[in-house]
Amino acid sequence: MAYFLGLLAALVAFWFGNSGHYKPLMLGFGSVSVLLTMILAYRLDIIDREGAPYVRLPQLIKYYPWLAVEVVKSNWVVIRACLRAELDITPTLTKVKTVCRSDLARVTFANSITMTPGTVTVEIEGDKLLVHGLYESGTEPEGFFEMDKRCAAACDPKEAR
Amino acid sequence: MTAAALIAILIGMGLLLVRALLGPTLYDRILAVNAIGTKTVLVIGLLGYVMGRPDFLDIAMIYTLINFVTTIAILKFFRYRSFQVPLARRIDPAKEAE
Amino acid sequence: MADFLANLGSFWEILRHPLGGAACLAGGLLIIISSIGVLRFPDFYTRLHAASVTDTSGAALVLIGMALMAPNWLVLVKLLCIFIFLFLTSPTSSHALANAAHVAGLQPRIGPVGAANPEDKT
Numbered sequence: 001m002a003y004f005l006g007l008l009a010a011l012v013a014f015w016f017g018n019s020g021h022y023k024p025l026m027l028g029f030g031s032v033s034v035l036l037t038m039i040l041a042y043r044l045d046i047i048d049r050e051g052a053p054y055v056r057l058p059q060l061i062k063y064y065p066w067l068a069v070e071v072v073k074s075n076w077v078v079i080r081a082c083l084r085a086e087l088d089i090t091p092t093l094t095k096v097k098t099v100c101r102s103d104l105a106r107v108t109f110a111n112s113i114t115m116t117p118g119t120v121t122v123e124i125e126g127d128k129l130l131v132h133g134l135y136e137s138g139t140e141p142e143g144f145f146e147m148d149k150r151c152a153a154a155c156d157p158k159e160a161r
Numbered sequence: 162m163t164a165a166a167l168i169a170i171l172i173g174m175g176l177l178l179v180r181a182l183l184g185p186t187l188y189d190r191i192l193a194v195n196a197i198g199t200k201t202v203l204v205i206g207l208l209g210y211v212m213g214r215p216d217f218l219d220i221a222m223i224y225t226l227i228n229f230v231t232t233i234a235i236l237k238f239f240r241y242r243s244f245q246v247p248l249a250r251r252i253d254p255a256k257e258a259e
Numbered sequence: 260m261a262d263f264l265a266n267l268g269s270f271w272e273i274l275r276h277p278l279g280g281a282a283c284l285a286g287g288l289l290i291i292i293s294s295i296g297v298l299r300f301p302d303f304y305t306r307l308h309a310a311s312v313t314d315t316s317g318a319a320l321v322l323i324g325m326a327l328m329a330p331n332w333l334v335l336v337k338l339l340c341i342f343i344f345l346f347l348t349s350p351t352s353s354h355a356l357a358n359a360a361h362v363a364g365l366q367p368r369i370g371p372v373g374a375a376n377p378e379d380k381t
Binding site: 162163165166167168169170172173174176177179180186188189191192193195196199200202203206207210215218219221222225226228229232233236239240 | 277280281283284286287288290291293294295297298303306307310313314317318321322324325328329330334337338340341344345348349351352353355356359360362363365
């Protein structure tokens, strides 16, 4: 029920943010479309903990600014590699073990690795990730420990840790 | 200055088009098309600012989602050679029995 | 105090358009750089890294520039929506690309490339 109300609030906020018209006719159309979307989501059976992750929003808001700083730092390395007169990259593949338990935490961790330029998650098998990196020095498994810990803190439920 | 940024993005799109035409493998071409789609979103948004009415952002928002769905659909087609395969999570029968 | 705040507001009104234009231009330059990277790098997996520069910093700078020039708050909300969609979908699609290439059997090129590798003068 709480997830249901969360989805309703998010959809109403989305409609108000995007329309800009507040006549009664337009409000009626908006409520009809919100209702249709709710019925569709119910029939798809996606109103569960993963479909509406609003409970962990405060921790996620704490996590993403840290990720933004990391992204800017690794951007600089890749931009320099693009503009060198001679290419001097050493592509590598490494296996990284993660401590994340839930699916949401693993997805967030793999997404963060892919989002930082210079490293891409190629495959996920259980709790092992295959990572392709542009430089050998930036792709050691030790380098991902802090991101891994922060992802687990942001997304895993308390009892799973 | 906005117009200069628009021209810069268009130059980037041209360079990626060269990669899409040259690309030795299929995946290089899909990568180039996906990156061109991301740039198209930015071009639509900036075009609204250059023309003085930022109402095109709705179209840009829809284009973001369509670009994602297109990439996934192309990849799915070239992996299974069909759109009919369900993309559901594989359920382990041993775990299901417990 | 109120006087000072009003002054600050009008100063910001004048300043935000050049700032937004500069951010858009910087984003455009980053996009050109990453396109050059996509053209130069030797194999598919390394090209993926160059393309992700566009998806993160280039798009973020252009969107921040557009947000600084926004005429009203509706435009701001739409830009925020584009930002969230772009940053959730672009890593997912690049992971899908890498995974599809890996499953199809495309081998990445491992080891030094270019100046660090003596037998590789192209």
